[in-house]
Amino acid sequence: MTERQPAQGAREKDRPWLMRTYAGHSTAEASNELYRRNLAKGQTGLSVAFDLPTQTGYDSDHILARGEVGRVGVPIAHVGDMRRLFQDIPLEQMNTSMTINATAMWLLALYQVVAEEQGADITKLQGTTQNDIVKEYLSRGTHVFPPGPSLRLTTDMIAYTVSHIPKWNPINICSYHLQEAGATPVQEIAYAMSTAIAVLDAVRDSGQVPQERMGDVVARISFFVNAGVRFVEEMCKMRAFGRIWDRITRERYGIENPKQRRFRYGVQVNSLGLTEAQPENNVQRIVLEMLAVTLSKDARARAVQLPAWNEALGLPRPWDQQWSLRIQQVLAYESDLLEYEDIFEGSKVIEAKVDQLVEASFAEIDRIQEMGGAMAAVESGYLKSQLVASHAERRGRIESGQEKIIGVNMFEGTEPNPLTADLDTAIQTVDPAVEARVIASLQQWRDSRYQPPFNHPRPCKALERLKEAARGNENLMEATLECARAGATTGEWAGALREVFGEFRAPTGVSSAPVAVPVEEGSTLALVRRKVDLTAKDLGVGKLRFLVGKPGLDGHSNGAEQIAVRARDAGFEVVYQGIRLTPEQIVDAAVAEDVHAVGLSILSGSHAQLVPDVLERLRVAGATDIPVIAGGIIPNGDAEQLREAGVAAVFTPKDFDITGIIGRIVDEIRKANKLDPLEVPA
Numbered sequence: 001m002t003e004r005q006p007a008q009g010a011r012e013k014d015r016p017w018l019m020r021t022y023a024g025h026s027t028a029e030a031s032n033e034l035y036r037r038n039l040a041k042g043q044t045g046l047s048v049a050f051d052l053p054t055q056t057g058y059d060s061d062h063i064l065a066r067g068e069v070g071r072v073g074v075p076i077a078h079v080g081d082m083r084r085l086f087q088d089i090p091l092e093q094m095n096t097s098m099t100i101n102a103t104a105m106w107l108l109a110l111y112q113v114v115a116e117e118q119g120a121d122i123t124k125l126q127g128t129t130q131n132d133i134v135k136e137y138l139s140r141g142t143h144v145f146p147p148g149p150s151l152r153l154t155t156d157m158i159a160y161t162v163s164h165i166p167k168w169n170p171i172n173i174c175s176y177h178l179q180e181a182g183a184t185p186v187q188e189i190a191y192a193m194s195t196a197i198a199v200l201d202a203v204r205d206s207g208q209v210p211q212e213r214m215g216d217v218v219a220r221i222s223f224f225v226n227a228g229v230r231f232v233e234e235m236c237k238m239r240a241f242g243r244i245w246d247r248i249t250r251e252r253y254g255i256e257n258p259k260q261r262r263f264r265y266g267v268q269v270n271s272l273g274l275t276e277a278q279p280e281n282n283v284q285r286i287v288l289e290m291l292a293v294t295l296s297k298d299a300r301a302r303a304v305q306l307p308a309w310n311e312a313l314g315l316p317r318p319w320d321q322q323w324s325l326r327i328q329q330v331l332a333y334e335s336d337l338l339e340y341e342d343i344f345e346g347s348k349v350i351e352a353k354v355d356q357l358v359e360a361s362f363a364e365i366d367r368i369q370e371m372g373g374a375m376a377a378v379e380s381g382y383l384k385s386q387l388v389a390s391h392a393e394r395r396g397r398i399e400s401g402q403e404k405i406i407g408v409n410m411f412e413g414t415e416p417n418p419l420t421a422d423l424d425t426a427i428q429t430v431d432p433a434v435e436a437r438v439i440a441s442l443q444q445w446r447d448s449r450y451q452p453p454f455n456h457p458r459p460c461k462a463l464e465r466l467k468e469a470a471r472g473n474e475n476l477m478e479a480t481l482e483c484a485r486a487g488a489t490t491g492e493w494a495g496a497l498r499e500v501f502g503e504f505r506a507p508t509g510v511s512s513a514p515v516a517v518p519v520e521e522g523s524t525l526a527l528v529r530r531k532v533d534l535t536a537k538d539l540g541v542g543k544l545r546f547l548v549g550k551p552g553l554d555g556h557s558n559g560a561e562q563i564a565v566r567a568r569d570a571g572f573e574v575v576y577q578g579i580r581l582t583p584e585q586i587v588d589a590a591v592a593e594d595v596h597a598v599g600l601s602i603l604s605g606s607h608a609q610l611v612p613d614v615l616e617r618l619r620v621a622g623a624t625d626i627p628v629i630a631g632g633i634i635p636n637g638d639a640e641q642l643r644e645a646g647v648a649a650v651f652t653p654k655d656f657d658i659t660g661i662i663g664r665i666v667d668e669i670r671k672a673n674k675l676d677p678l679e680v681p682a
Contacts, residue, residue, distance in 0.1 A: 057494025141555015182391025
């Protein structure tokens with residue numbers, strides 16, 4: 001048997017990309033065990049998921065943290081938690097990505113302090129803090145401070161890392177969530193590049209980095225992108241990203257070194273397109289999306305993390321994450337992909353598409369610059385309204401069947417699925433008792449941090465020093481490190497800065513979003529609109545009023561926004577105040593606005609605690625005639641419990657027909673008010 005010869009044109013293999021899985025849950029100890037297990041399976045980098053309280057600067061015992069602790073990531077409240085998270089993992093040898101934005105400076109400070117305690121040379125630390133606040137205002141919703149102070153935190157971190165942690169990527173400009181929020185490829189490129197321009201301008205103008213070192217700053221800027229299922233378009237998008245970045249950094253910032261101008265990006269492939277219906281189809285979607293960011297050598301990702309096939313159902317188990325890791329490993333180690341130069345070079349089709357994307361993206365970048373840049377476009381609401389409109393148009397295409405999704409709006413028939421035969425074991429659940437344990441541990445830390453074995457100095461002086469620095473213009477990183485070493489908590493650090501900077505409620509984009517589905521005579525939306533009008537008339541009111549609420553810290557507002565926009569187009573008067581509300585605030589608004597229905601949207605898993613709280617508060621307020629509708633990633637067992645508790649209807653991602661959902665809400669309003677059902681179909 002002869003040894004196989006290298007294929008013609010083959011060359012020495014490229015090194016594979018960094019392989020990660022996005023992971024973290026419950027507690028620092030449980031997440032540490034998961035990380036060590038994943039590294040043993042061949043994962044080559046860590047990607048830390050933090051829970052929502054950590055991301056939004058609250059301690060686990062804050063009222064807004066209820067139901068969210070340890071649910072979508074790991075709770076990290078202080079340096080002791082960070083020690084436990086990375087116990088027996090040598091940080092000097094690790095490449096760690098941390099998905100953290102508003103509190104990025106704080107988490108990096110904790111990471112640095114733990115690395116120092118391990119004896120690491122911090123100049124050798126490698127990794128990334130996401131730290132892109134613009135996309136938080138637009139799509140993810142974990143912002144804390146107004147745009148100006150947020151940009152200052154980012155600027156200070158970049159200046160600090162360039163001097164002290166030179167291998168660290170201090171910002172990971174993240175267009176991933178923009179696509180999740182409905183961005184077209186052109187919007188994804190243009191908004192990400194506009195964010196990069198805002199950040200680089202701020203660093204340059206701060207005076208903290210001399211002009212001759214701006215190349216070092218540019219070289220440490222990385223991007224985190226999304227790859228959808230439209231393979232050709234997504235691959236061309238990545239080539240366009242690289243060309244635009246090269247031109248901006250060369251022409252706007254005078255960076256001559258091509259290595260410093262290289263477009264460096266990691267990717268998580270699209271979770272928006274994963275379906276609850278026939279979830280086994282998600283595997284081939286994930287593979288196709290991965291190919292878009294790996295096949296082209298000139299546009300290949302530096303790091304890849306893949307969602308699991310069951311993410312639309314709930315929290316993936318370790319086995320599901322292993323499956324996603326193996327998908328990457330088969331491509332990198334079994335196929336011949338890494339043996340060739342760029343296999344798309346010279347393609348007329350690809351070049352034409354890339355040129356089109358580059359031209360359209362620069363036109364949108366110029367439009368944003370004329371408005372005063374990305375921060376001004378955030379504050380004016382322009383960027384958010386554009387995304388809400390794009391998402392509404394996409395939902396309209398899915399509902400009409402113009403955009404096809406297998407198992408959802410075509411080929412819906414299916415054989416019984418053995419993977420989901422027992423839904424309770426098809427996903428990982430977080431023990432509800434975890435929250436109480438984390439809160440007890442936090443309280444113990446607060447009580448004992450000054451005592452042996454920790455012996456931290458009391459944090460009061462460090463927190464006052466932080467506030468003093470925030471009121472002035474000095475770099476905030478040293479004061480933040482002082483707080484970390486003093487054993488301060490996430491809530492204490494963020495609370496000190498909230499006192500100085502204030503908080504920010506981002507525009508929702510709902511009121512200015514255009515009509516996505518035309519109200520044509522005989523259309524489904526026209527029929528639902530007639531039901532709305534007839535019901536309002538039966539109740540003796542000018543318009544039905546519908547409150548859309550997002551209790552807790554879940555900032556994924558896309559679904560709530562789309563429901564709000566469609567309800568508006570169906571004739572409702574919509575009350576939508578955006579994200580991050582307590583059940584008390586939602587009920588107060590429902591009573592004050594005299595609404596006819598309340599819709600609660602939660603994708604983080606905290607529905608089991610927060611929805612019953614809203615129901616109980618409505619009962620106490622004497623408003624039991626207001627039907628409550630729940631939507632989100634809600635397992636079947638939880639949905640049944642919510643209905644038993646008094647929820648009128650539960651909708652999950654498989655319910656893609658938004659107009660039909662609005663029709664159901666009208667039915668529930670009629671039922672709650674003891675009106676006869678209408679014969680109008682919907």
